[in-house]
Amino acid sequence: MTRILLLSDTHSHIDEAILKHVDWADEVWHAGDIGDLNVTDTLKKHKPLRAVYGNIDGNEARVEFPLHNRFVCEQVSVWITHIGGYPGKYNPAVRDEMATNPPKLFICGHSHILKVQFDKKNNLLHMNPGAAGKSGFHQVRTLLRFVIEGDKIKDLEIVEMKK
Secondary structure, three states, rough: OOOEEEEOOOOOOOOOOHHHHHHOOOOOOOOOOOOOOOOHHHHHHHOEEOOOOOOOHHHHHHHHHOOOHHHEEEEEEEEEEEEOOOOEEEEEHHHHHHHOOOOEEOOOOOOOOOOOOOOOOOOOEEEEEOOOOOOOOOOOOEEEEEEOOEEEEEEEEEEEEEE
């Protein structure tokens, strides 16, 4: 069993409201728009981190983190990217590979809109955790917490924080 804290779009913001959920997790996954690398450095001091860079991230983030991060957690194939789109409206940069080699769990950020949706066509779960940072149009900061156990994704929780 692996407990995952999923966040995105921190835009250089990290605080105790986020860190208290980091302590719950076994791993932290960041879906891009990190901003200042103090965010990921702080997260890495607490738990193992998997991340991608986003469109606002500079050269330091782009050297440290990939644009696409594909890996297996337990028995679940995962793909994290920043600008991924949604089922039926995937970004052209991922659309072909999504059709030929879909993961079981596809994660993206960018929109600042929390969304979890099953993609029947590609037989995968799509997650966007919304925005954990304070920059942007969103009214509530959000994170996702969930568990991967074997080949199951379960116990999904939405965390809402004041902006």
